[in-house]
Amino acid sequence: MTAIPEPRPDNNALERLRVLISLGEAVEKLVRLQQVLGRQRLFVDAREQGSGYAGVIDPLLLVLNGQAETLGRNSARISSLIRGEALDEEQRIALAGIIQAVINVVLTLHELLVLLPREAPEPQVFRVLRDCFKGEWQSTSVIMTNALSSYEYRIEDVLEKLEDIGQHELTRYKGLLKGFTRAGSVLAQAFVDRSNPLAWPVLAHEYGHALDEARGISRQLVYGSEAADRSSNKEFLVKWVSEVFADFVAARVLGPASQIPFLLLEMTRPSLPRGLEEVRSHPPASLRLTLVREYLKHLDVATDEFDGVFAVYEFDYARKLVALDSAEREAKDQREEPIGTFLRSNFATIASAVDSLGLRSFGQQQLENAKELEKKLQLDLPISSLRYTKDDQILSELNSLIGSKSAPERVYEVLSNFNETPATSSEILTAGWLYKLASYEEHLKESFSAATSPTSASLSGYGDYLARTDELLLRSIELAAVHIAIVQG
Amino acid sequence: MATATAPRNDVHLSILAGRVLTALADLAADSDAWSERIREELESGMEYCQAVGACRAPAAVAGPVDLEQAVRRLAPDDNQQPARAVVPECLDVEGLLRDLLARSRRPEPAELRAAIKFFIKEVGYLGS
Numbered sequence: 001m002t003a004i005p006e007p008r009p010d011n012n013a014l015e016r017l018r019v020l021i022s023l024g025e026a027v028e029k030l031v032r033l034q035q036v037l038g039r040q041r042l043f044v045d046a047r048e049q050g051s052g053y054a055g056v057i058d059p060l061l062l063v064l065n066g067q068a069e070t071l072g073r074n075s076a077r078i079s080s081l082i083r084g085e086a087l088d089e090e091q092r093i094a095l096a097g098i099i100q101a102v103i104n105v106v107l108t109l110h111e112l113l114v115l116l117p118r119e120a121p122e123p124q125v126f127r128v129l130r131d132c133f134k135g136e137w138q139s140t141s142v143i144m145t146n147a148l149s150s151y152e153y154r155i156e157d158v159l160e161k162l163e164d165i166g167q168h169e170l171t172r173y174k175g176l177l178k179g180f181t182r183a184g185s186v187l188a189q190a191f192v193d194r195s196n197p198l199a200w201p202v203l204a205h206e207y208g209h210a211l212d213e214a215r216g217i218s219r220q221l222v223y224g225s226e227a228a229d230r231s232s233n234k235e236f237l238v239k240w241v242s243e244v245f246a247d248f249v250a251a252r253v254l255g256p257a258s259q260i261p262f263l264l265l266e267m268t269r270p271s272l273p274r275g276l277e278e279v280r281s282h283p284p285a286s287l288r289l290t291l292v293r294e295y296l297k298h299l300d301v302a303t304d305e306f307d308g309v310f311a312v313y314e315f316d317y318a319r320k321l322v323a324l325d326s327a328e329r330e331a332k333d334q335r336e337e338p339i340g341t342f343l344r345s346n347f348a349t350i351a352s353a354v355d356s357l358g359l360r361s362f363g364q365q366q367l368e369n370a371k372e373l374e375k376k377l378q379l380d381l382p383i384s385s386l387r388y389t390k391d392d393q394i395l396s397e398l399n400s401l402i403g404s405k406s407a408p409e410r411v412y413e414v415l416s417n418f419n420e421t422p423a424t425s426s427e428i429l430t431a432g433w434l435y436k437l438a439s440y441e442e443h444l445k446e447s448f449s450a451a452t453s454p455t456s457a458s459l460s461g462y463g464d465y466l467a468r469t470d471e472l473l474l475r476s477i478e479l480a481a482v483h484i485a486i487v488q489g
Numbered sequence: 490m491a492t493a494t495a496p497r498n499d500v501h502l503s504i505l506a507g508r509v510l511t512a513l514a515d516l517a518a519d520s521d522a523w524s525e526r527i528r529e530e531l532e533s534g535m536e537y538c539q540a541v542g543a544c545r546a547p548a549a550v551a552g553p554v555d556l557e558q559a560v561r562r563l564a565p566d567d568n569q570q571p572a573r574a575v576v577p578e579c580l581d582v583e584g585l586l587r588d589l590l591a592r593s594r595r596p597e598p599a600e601l602r603a604a605i606k607f608f609i610k611e612v613g614y615l616g617s
Contacts (some may be wrong), residue, residue: 343529
């Protein structure tokens with residue numbers, strides 16, 4: 001049965017966090033889009049003054065600036081929310097609606113970026129994927145695209161999504177591509193996530209699909225020795241299993257942080273998908289999270305640091321369920337129960353299939369390392385490596401040599417304790433998420449400081465925070481790769 | 490694909506809703522609040538109501554129409570009933586906004602609450 005959240009003090013705290021997370025997503029998507037368009041504007045101006053592209057970029061920027069202004073107009077209310085001050089009911093629900101409206105606008109505008117020249121993905125994307133997938137990684141393209149068609153792993157699926165938005169002519173190109181797609185996968189990444197390594201776990205999920213499809217793992221699991229029939233109802237089971245398989249792959253290589261981008265995306269949806277819309281292709285998102293958490297337990301990875309976000313997501317899901325009418329909710333329960341039973345009964349088989357892949361597994365040690373790395377991020381330092389011997393210990397050993405009659409070689413022995421080890425991509429991304437979850441609220445507070453002005457916000461301040469976090473993570477990934485190359489000679 | 494495709498709301502309506510909600514929240518905090526910005530934002534709300542009212546008329550909710558039906562609708566008989574008569578909630582909110590713009594009366598808290606709930610539902614937000 002559906003658990004309906006009741007108005008309790010802890011629910012008020014969850015509601016506040018839920019709105020804060022939505023606000024963080026709205027501001028982040030908005031400023032990242034502004035950055036993408038700003039880069040495009042520079043590019044266009046540098047190449048050709050008065051180029052026609054400016055005619056596409058400028059109206060989009062204008063709308064985004066309007067949304068920034070709307071948030072700024074509400075800065076006193078937002079500031080109160082962040083500070084945990086009481087807002088009356090009307091202002092509280094109006095504010096949540098305003099944030100949702102901004103998210104709706106920004107996500108829709110993102111779709112229009114397909115009108116602009118494409119940028120190449122950051123090279124660090126490939127470093128992360130190679131590091132996570134080890135011997136299982138086959139050279140795969142990553143293309144930048146709109147949000148609707150992003151996070152697909154086959155060019156056919158990208159084209160299918162474009163058909164959804166009216167590009168019907170593409171059907172014949174799908175036919176042409178049939179032969180090509182056998183040769184490999186194409187991972188599609190949203191423009192807005194180009195420089196944001198914290199969004200890249202989604203690519204690990206998509207590459208999990210590519211591995212699955214290449215080996216027919218989910219299909220084999222559903223059909224067994226029976227011949228596959230692509231027109232049968234079992235194809236739904238294949239889709240559901242493949243999603244859980246890909247979720248487990250992402251969790252195995254990146255740990256609990258692999259789930260955060262999905263959950264934030266789900267939380268920006270104003271409501272739950274109605275009818276059969278979701279289950280045609282995906283198991284219910286809440287069930288997926290439950291299964292991934294069980295899988296992380298199976299990997300002996302604690303999720304304590306991320307349980308707060310999981311709780312907010314579950315609260316958000318529960319309140320969206322409440323908003324469905326009772327008939328729809330009952331139908332949803334009836335639909336989802338057998339899906340849950342089916343997937344739970346296959347949990348061990350799916351987990352075993354993922355475990356048998358030659359992936360770099362995320363374990364509790366990686367989580368502990370990530371916590372250490374997060375401390376360096378707080379000091380605004382890159383996190384490309386870990387040192388197991390502490391500064392204090394090295395200093396004390398060096399001090400003990402002062403005035404002693406030790407041989408000079410002894411100094412080098414002590415200095416050999418500068419035993420820096422390159423961090424893995426999964427540790428860097430996890431540390432990044434730990435840092436972000438611990439710091440975004442403070443930066444939102446600064447951006448919406450009512451003391452400065454009740455009707456304006458410094459969204460560029462939040463943009464600077466995001467850009468600096470991106471920069472530190474990108475450099476860390478790059479430096480870790482250089483470090484490994486040096487160590488390996 | 491990582492997740493099911495999210496439905497996309499009409500971008501222009503969301504822009505208008507964000508604006509009018511801001512004005513209504515200001516008025517909920519202080520029913521005497523007034524500024525040029527509030528006036529513009531309330532006008533956005535009027536535009537919203539007119540757009541929503543029009544697009545939810547019976548002809549529009551009936552689904553796609555062929556050319557013949559479309560041409561038939563141009564005939565005077567099919568245009569007799571005002572399209573927005575079927576959206577009373579929308580009309581109530583539009584009436585409130587009109588009064589607020591005319592500054593003919595002070596809004597009641599319950600009216601503002603109803604209007605806010607109307608717009609948040611429209612942007613897909615579920616309310617409290």
